Amino acid sequence: xxxxxxxxxxxxxxxxxxxxxxxxxxxxxxxxxxxxxxxxxxxxxxxxxxxxxxxxxxxxxxxxxxxxxxxxxxxxxxxxxxxxxxxxxxxxxxxxxxxxxxxxxxxxxxxxxxxxxxxxxxxxxxxxxxxxxxxxxxxxxxxxxxxxxxxxxxxxxxxxxxxxxxxxxxxxxxxxxxxxxxxxxxxxxxxxxxxxxxxxxxxxxx
Numbered sequence: 001x002x003x004x005x006x007x008x009x010x011x012x013x014x015x016x017x018x019x020x021x022x023x024x025x026x027x028x029x030x031x032x033x034x035x036x037x038x039x040x041x042x043x044x045x046x047x048x049x050x051x052x053x054x055x056x057x058x059x060x061x062x063x064x065x066x067x068x069x070x071x072x073x074x075x076x077x078x079x080x081x082x083x084x085x086x087x088x089x090x091x092x093x094x095x096x097x098x099x100x101x102x103x104x105x106x107x108x109x110x111x112x113x114x115x116x117x118x119x120x121x122x123x124x125x126x127x128x129x130x131x132x133x134x135x136x137x138x139x140x141x142x143x144x145x146x147x148x149x150x151x152x153x154x155x156x157x158x159x160x161x162x163x164x165x166x167x168x169x170x171x172x173x174x175x176x177x178x179x180x181x182x183x184x185x186x187x188x189x190x191x192x193x194x195x196x197x198x199x200x201x202x203x204x205x206x
Contacts, residue, residue: 002034002035003034003035003036003037003087003201003204004033004034004035004036004037005037005038005197006036006037006038006039007038007039007040007193008038008039008040008041011040011041011042011043011078012040012041012042013042013043014042014043014045014047014065014076015065017038017040017042017082017084018067020038021036021038021084021086021151021152022151024036024086024151025086025146025147025149025151028086028088028149029088029147029149035085035086035087035088036084036085036086036087037083037084037085037197037200037201038083038084038085038153039081039082039083039084039193039196039197040082040084041078041079041080041081041082042076042077042080042082043077043078044075044076044077044078044164045065045075045076045077046062046063046064046065046073046074046075046076046167046168047064047065047066047067047069047073047074047076048064048065048066048067048072048073049067049069049070049071049072049073049074049142050067050068050069050070050071051070051071051072051172052066052071052072052073052172053072053172055169056072056073056168056169056172057073057167057168058166058167058168058169059166059167059168062167062168067142067152068144069142069143069144069152070142070143070144070152071125071140071141071142071143071171072169072171072172073168073169073170073171073172074140074142074155074168074170074171075164075165075167075168075170076155077160077161077164078160078161079157079158079159079160079161079180080155080156080157080158080160080180081155081156081158081192081193081196082153082154082155083153083154083155083156083193083196083197083200084151084152084153085150085151085152085153085200086149086150086151087099087149087150087151087204088148088149089145089148089149089150090148090149092204094148096143096145096150099143099150100125100141100143101120102200102203102204102206103141103143103154103200104120104126104127104141105199105203106196106199106200106203107127107138107139107154107156107196108120108127109199109203110156110192110195110196110199111127111138111156111181113195114181114185114187114189114192115185116129116138116181116184116185117129117130118138118139121135124171124173124176125141125171126139126140126141126171127139127141128176129179129184131177131179131183131184134176134177135176135177136176136177136178136179137157137170137171137173137176137177137178137179138156138157138179138180138181138184139154139155139156139157140154140155140170140171141153141154142154156181156192156196157178157179157180157181158180158181158182158189158192159180159181159182159189160180162178162179162180162183165178
């Protein structure tokens, strides 16, 4: 599997990232380009997946960008690591469930590197952390598959502004909270994207 690794240092506009991924998807489908893993940060934006409901927007003054990814409504902004991908599932087993499981495993292994225990939830996609018996989301996942090519991505909250989630019901889940890594363990996460990419490539090859 040949994968291009792209790392953006400056914040990338959500719409620009989406256009880039959709162009790459067409190129991969025509065997003109390699698979992609792309780490970046977004400027502040609320995005809504295909299954979101209007009542999940609590603050009606915020602007929502509707997208074609799976999932519901979420927030992106500074201090959050985004990992996008465009991966051709035809090269291996056409198994979307296993692909999402590999993403969850990648995030869990990456957090384990920083001595943080996290876990998946069979009922709610994403990766979770037990904060004094309160279950809180540390990483969100949103995937779309077209022509057996998976794209969009996942995000890990590092030191982002958690108050921004008060405007929405994140991912449509009312009874669980949101947390970031700095609130769990205030340490240096400078190298996290490299750890994440290494784990992701390893899990994709299994």
